Amino acid sequence: MKAVVTGLLERLSATLSPGGLLVGQDAAEKAVSSWSRMGTPLAVARPTSSADVASILRLCGEAGVSVSPWGGKTGLVHGGQADNAVAISLERMTAIEEIDAIGGTVTVQAGCVLQTVCEAVEAKGLSLPIDLGARGSATVGGIIATNAGGNRVIRYGMARDSVLGLEVVLADGTILSSMNHLIKNNAGYDLKQLFIGSEGTLGVITRAVLRLRPKPASQDTAFVGCDSFDQLPRLLRHMEAGLGGSLSAFEVMWSEFVELVTTPPALGRSPLTERYPYSILIEAQGASQDRDSERFEAVLAEALEAGLMSDAVIAKSQAQRNAMWELRDDISQTARNWPIFTFDVSLRITEMESYVAEVRAALRATWGDAATLTVFGHLGDGNLHLIAGVGSRTRETKHAVEAIIYGGIRDRHGSISAEHGIGLEKRGYLSWSRAPEEILLMRRIKALLDPHGLLNPGKVIAAEEN
Amino acid sequence: MKAVVTGLLERLSATLSPGGLLVGQDAAEKAVSSWSRMGTPLAVARPTSSADVASILRLCGEAGVSVSPWGGKTGLVHGGQADNAVAISLERMTAIEEIDAIGGTVTVQAGCVLQTVCEAVEAKGLSLPIDLGARGSATVGGIIATNAGGNRVIRYGMARDSVLGLEVVLADGTILSSMNHLIKNNAGYDLKQLFIGSEGTLGVITRAVLRLRPKPASQDTAFVGCDSFDQLPRLLRHMEAGLGGSLSAFEVMWSEFVELVTTPPALGRSPLTERYPYSILIEAQGASQDRDSERFEAVLAEALEAGLMSDAVIAKSQAQRNAMWELRDDISQTARNWPIFTFDVSLRITEMESYVAEVRAALRATWGDAATLTVFGHLGDGNLHLIAGVGSRTRETKHAVEAIIYGGIRDRHGSISAEHGIGLEKRGYLSWSRAPEEILLMRRIKALLDPHGLLNPGKVIAAEEN
Numbered sequence: 028m029k030a031v032v033t034g035l036l037e038r039l040s041a042t043l044s045p046g047g048l049l050v051g052q053d054a055a056e057k058a059v060s061s062w063s064r065m066g067t068p069l070a071v072a073r074p075t076s077s078a079d080v081a082s083i084l085r086l087c088g089e090a091g092v093s094v095s096p097w098g099g100k101t102g103l104v105h106g107g108q109a110d111n112a113v114a115i116s117l118e119r120m121t122a123i124e125e126i127d128a129i130g131g132t133v134t135v136q137a138g139c140v141l142q143t144v145c146e147a148v149e150a151k152g153l154s155l156p157i158d159l160g161a162r163g164s165a166t167v168g169g170i171i172a173t174n175a176g177g178n179r180v181i182r183y184g185m186a187r188d189s190v191l192g193l194e195v196v197l198a199d200g201t202i203l204s205s206m207n208h209l210i211k212n213n214a215g216y217d218l219k220q221l222f223i224g225s226e227g228t229l230g231v232i233t234r235a236v237l238r239l240r241p242k243p244a245s246q247d248t249a250f251v252g253c254d255s256f257d258q259l260p261r262l263l264r265h266m267e268a269g270l271g272g273s274l275s276a277f278e279v280m281w282s283e284f285v286e287l288v289t290t291p292p293a294l295g296r297s298p299l300t301e302r303y304p305y306s307i308l309i310e311a312q313g314a315s316q317d318r319d320s321e322r323f324e325a326v327l328a329e330a331l332e333a334g335l336m337s338d339a340v341i342a343k344s345q346a347q348r349n350a351m352w353e354l355r356d357d358i359s360q361t362a363r364n365w366p367i368f369t370f371d372v373s374l375r376i377t378e379m380e381s382y383v384a385e386v387r388a389a390l391r392a393t394w395g396d397a398a399t400l401t402v403f404g405h406l407g408d409g410n411l412h413l414i415a416g417v418g419s420r421t422r423e424t425k426h427a428v429e430a431i432i433y434g435g436i437r438d439r440h441g442s443i444s445a446e447h448g449i450g451l452e453k454r455g456y457l458s459w460s461r462a463p464e465e466i467l468l469m470r471r472i473k474a475l476l477d478p479h480g481l482l483n484p485g486k487v488i489a490a491e492e493n
Numbered sequence: 494m495k496a497v498v499t500g501l502l503e504r505l506s507a508t509l510s511p512g513g514l515l516v517g518q519d520a521a522e523k524a525v526s527s528w529s530r531m532g533t534p535l536a537v538a539r540p541t542s543s544a545d546v547a548s549i550l551r552l553c554g555e556a557g558v559s560v561s562p563w564g565g566k567t568g569l570v571h572g573g574q575a576d577n578a579v580a581i582s583l584e585r586m587t588a589i590e591e592i593d594a595i596g597g598t599v600t601v602q603a604g605c606v607l608q609t610v611c612e613a614v615e616a617k618g619l620s621l622p623i624d625l626g627a628r629g630s631a632t633v634g635g636i637i638a639t640n641a642g643g644n645r646v647i648r649y650g651m652a653r654d655s656v657l658g659l660e661v662v663l664a665d666g667t668i669l670s671s672m673n674h675l676i677k678n679n680a681g682y683d684l685k686q687l688f689i690g691s692e693g694t695l696g697v698i699t700r701a702v703l704r705l706r707p708k709p710a711s712q713d714t715a716f717v718g719c720d721s722f723d724q725l726p727r728l729l730r731h732m733e734a735g736l737g738g739s740l741s742a743f744e745v746m747w748s749e750f751v752e753l754v755t756t757p758p759a760l761g762r763s764p765l766t767e768r769y770p771y772s773i774l775i776e777a778q779g780a781s782q783d784r785d786s787e788r789f790e791a792v793l794a795e796a797l798e799a800g801l802m803s804d805a806v807i808a809k810s811q812a813q814r815n816a817m818w819e820l821r822d823d824i825s826q827t828a829r830n831w832p833i834f835t836f837d838v839s840l841r842i843t844e845m846e847s848y849v850a851e852v853r854a855a856l857r858a859t860w861g862d863a864a865t866l867t868v869f870g871h872l873g874d875g876n877l878h879l880i881a882g883v884g885s886r887t888r889e890t891k892h893a894v895e896a897i898i899y900g901g902i903r904d905r906h907g908s909i910s911a912e913h914g915i916g917l918e919k920r921g922y923l924s925w926s927r928a929p930e931e932i933l934l935m936r937r938i939k940a941l942l943d944p945h946g947l948l949n950p951g952k953v954i955a956a957e958e959n
Contacts, residue, residue, distance in 0.1 A: 127841070127843070128730075129726045129727075129730070129842055129843050130726075130841045130842050130843060130875070131730075152734075173679065174679050174683070176677050176679075180676060180677060181676075182738070184650075184654065184676075185676075185677065187683075188650070188654060197934075201930050202930065203928075203930050203931060203934060204928060204930070204931075205927075205928075205931060207908070208841050208875075208906075209839040209840070209841070209874070209875045209876075209907070209908055209911070210646060210647075210650075210651075210839075210873075210874040210875055210876075211642050211646060211651065211839045211871070211874045211875060211876045211908070211911040211912050212839055212908040212910070212911065212926075213639065213640050213642075213690055213908070213910045213911065213912055213913065213914050213915070214908045214909050214910045214915060214919075214923060214926040214927055215915055215923055215926075215927050215931070215932070215935055215953055215954070216687070216690065216691055216935045216938060216953070217640070217653075217686065217689070217690055218931055218934055218935070220683065220686035220687070220689075221682070221686070221687065223683070223686075224679055224682065224683055225682055229682075240733075241730065241733045241734035242734070243737070244734065244737075245737070260595045260596075261595075264594075264595070264597075264707065267706075267707045268618075268707035268708070268710065268780060269780050269781070270780060271709070271710075271711070271737075271738070271739050271778075271779030271780030271781070271785065272648070272737070272738030272739045272778075272779065272780075273737050273738045273739075312737075312738075313737030313738065314734060314735050314736060314737030314738075314788075314792075315735070315737070315788070318784070318787075318788055319737065321784075322780075322781070322784055326780075373675040373676075373677045373678055374675070375593070375596045375674050375675070376595055376596050377593070377595050377596060405677070407676075408675070408676040408677045409596070409674075409675045409676055409677060410675075410676075410677045440674075441675065442673070442675055442677070442678040442679070442680045443680050444678075444679045444680045445675070445677040445678065445679065446677050446679055447679065448679045449679070449680060449681055453680075457680060457681055460678075460680040460681075461671075461680055461681050462669075462670060462671075464667050464668065464669050464670070465669060465670075465671060465681070465684055466681070468663075468669060468684055469681055469682045469684070471941060472682060472941070475937060475938070475941050487681055487682070488681070
């Protein structure tokens with residue numbers, strides 16, 4: 028190990044409290060993740076305060092050593108890969124500092140796990156409406172750094188929309204504290220927006236103030252079948268208008284997805300007697316179970332009558348509701364088509380049908396019967412997840428599949444990343460979704476905030492092109 | 494006039510289409526506004542395209558002449574003051590380019606007036622949920638540049654929350670087109686956030702994609718009386734939870750405000766028989782008038798029973814609803830206490846009662862019976878408007894009153910500008926709401942995007958302190 032690194036690790040160890048610096052085998056064990064390539068960090072620093080994070084950044088900056096912030100290590104684009112860097116794990120910064128039930132805010136340290144925050148605020152009769160599969164591991168800091176999406180975006184927006192205040196440590200060790208608690212605050216530039224979704228490349232998020240909502244008192248869930256794609260957006264708009272603000276999920280599954288999650292070895296069974304090209308899980312969260320259920324049924328019945336769908340089953344118990352969500356969440360069944368590649372894109376709803384058809388045809392044209400395509404997504408947000416299998420997972424195959432998936436997105440001015448971010452995984456395709464002027468401005472902002480390129484280098488924007 | 498300016502005006506005139514450049518008396522007439530000091534611009538440029546705006550910025554940049562973008566000229570902080578600058582009026586860029594009823598978006602040029610956009614999308618069964626007093630004059634560009642608030646923020650957020658895509662011309666004439674139509678898009682930094690709320694100091698907004706919502710099919714409105722402040726947040730949370738996502742306004746009026754708007758020469762009369770320290774206009778927008786009205790009444794009845802309010806009247810007709818809103822909107826009555834100063838601040842709800850009491854006591858301590866204080870606001874957003882009268886409007890008096898109003902905000906970590914922005918009016922107090930590290934970063938961003946300080950100079954951040 029180079030002397031400069033040895034010296035840095037000594038200084039870090041002396042600065043942080045006991046257990047604050049992991050090296051060697053301890054660091055390697057910390058880097059294990061089933062989801063994300065975390066790389067081989069020089070060490071894992073475990074701060075307990077924003078001041079600790081500032082010290083780490085100052086010491087690393089002096090030594091010219093990079094840092095990579097770590098949250099729950101469940102990202103899907105390798106945004107935490109820490110080769111030749113000091114990883115900063117926020118796992119000892121998990122305090123829930125304040126829950127203001129009157130103001131409707133929670134103040135937390137960035138290492139706190141999403142589910143922990145959700146449960147704490149629910150105990151006070153409130154709700155943090157960010158919900159995603161990784162809820163038990165993803166941290167507040169990671170969720171904000173990646174502007175996470177999830178299942179409730181149609182109603183409550185992305186993670187960005189729940190962030191009122193943010194504390195960030197800049198590359199030079201400055202603690203930038205914008206811990207605003209207010210929904211309305213137009214006193215100067217809203218600096219926190221810069222850091223939300225920047226994947227640790229502009230600063231390290233250490234604390235946040237999140238906006239809370241009333242805890243829903245009712246829940247209504249239906250599983251719906253549609254015969255044609257053009258029913259889907261009309262059904263979406265009908266439910267949105269008819270439910271008066273309470274629609275909280277509109278999850279579409281293409282038939283291949285439903286086939287996988289309702290046939291053995293999957294344990295799920297379709298609630299519908301027939302098979303449909305499109306199945307939709309629709310959910311509303313409201314205020315009064317009796318009143319809301321009556322409305323939910325009435326609005327669904329209108330949709331059936333208007334020909335916006337072909338069949339529907341309404342969950343009559345929590346068990347039935349859970350069974351419907353388990354179908355939607357049983358994504359691991361898509362691995363039965365292994366080897367596979369998974370994608371997360373967004374595009375305008377009016378373009379989705381042609382896009383999926385085009386991708387399917389292109390995969391078949393090259394790989395014939397070996398090609399599989401499983402599609403599901405958050406239709407109301409324009410967000411599709413595509414899982415493509417073509418019988419091999421070589422680098423060349425991957426590029427060929429990406430060219431098809433992202434090429435169709437580029438042609439339609441869509442996004443190569445709806446909710447997963449760019450990380451290392453997609454940076455080569457950033458220019459397929461963003462204009463040269465945009466990428467140039469991203470580089471200038473990166474250079475302004477991280478002039479020596481030490482913050483999570485190579486993520487989002489490729490360093491070698493700098 | 495200096496030769497460099499004469500030359501610039503000639504080049505601008507040659508570049509823009511007929512009527513594209515107003516000078517002299519024509520420019521002076523264009524600068525008339527009853528709300529905002531627009532200054533005396535060197536000329537008023539009236540582009541018809543983003544390319545025109547780019548040309549204007551390039552030519553002005555070459556000549557070293559500043560620009561100030563103009564929207565509806567109804568801002569309240571003098572953010573468009575164009576002394577010694579070329580004003581860029583977007584009034585010839587008013588096209589509604591596309592309404593996508595399926596995707597739920599409208600694409601507009603920045604000079605389009607808010608009300609025009611709202612009416613166009615309503616004709617297609619959709620709603621742009623930004624609503625404020627200046628709806629008939631404020632432009633899309635101005636609303637985005639100031640991150641406008643208004644009456645529906647509690648449900649739909651600030652202007653920022655309705656912006657999906659943005660086109661901005663940078664200081665060097667680069668057209669930065671981020672015309673995203675998607676709710677979910679995490680492909681790189683979300684650059685548009687930088688420009689929203691930056692008051693024309695970082696770029697000139699030329700086009701936008703805005704998110705639409707379903708047009709509400711029902712409306713329920715009540716006028717409520719409360720005896721004590723601590724009922725207000727509890728009532729707010731009760732209504733929010735009970736109405737299941739449909740609460741769209743919660744407007745609180747202190748008794749002095751109600752007194753002014755319900756006594757001659759005001760035409761309004763209170764719907765309540767008694768006087769209360771606090772009156773609240775509560776509104777819900779939903780999907781089905783019968784069903785929603787029944788729920789609205791039931792939730793209000795629960796509130797009365799639980800002691801969260803003392804009396805309530807529900808509007809039984811559109812005329813009654815209009816009468817309630819006319820009380821809330823009859824702000825000009827506060828001028829009966831002329832001379833007055835008006836303020837727009839935000840602070841945590843739990844701090845509001847002590848804050849208003851402290852301000853009232855401080856005004857009385859200095860100005861005795863000459864002091865008046867009228868308060869109303871969007872309680873759910875933490876936003877209060879205070880109108881203070883102390884018998885004079887000299888510069889010294891103004892500073893003394895500001896010290897009281899903003900001093901109490903500083904002590905409570907509130908915001909000196911909830912929704913009006915900073916402009917010229919409040920820039921001297923920016924440091925009362927923002928930390929030195931924040932202001933330094935604002936300056937660095939300003940310097941990055943506008944290195945020669947030509948974009949709306951002196952607004953938000955005072956140039957002389959640079």
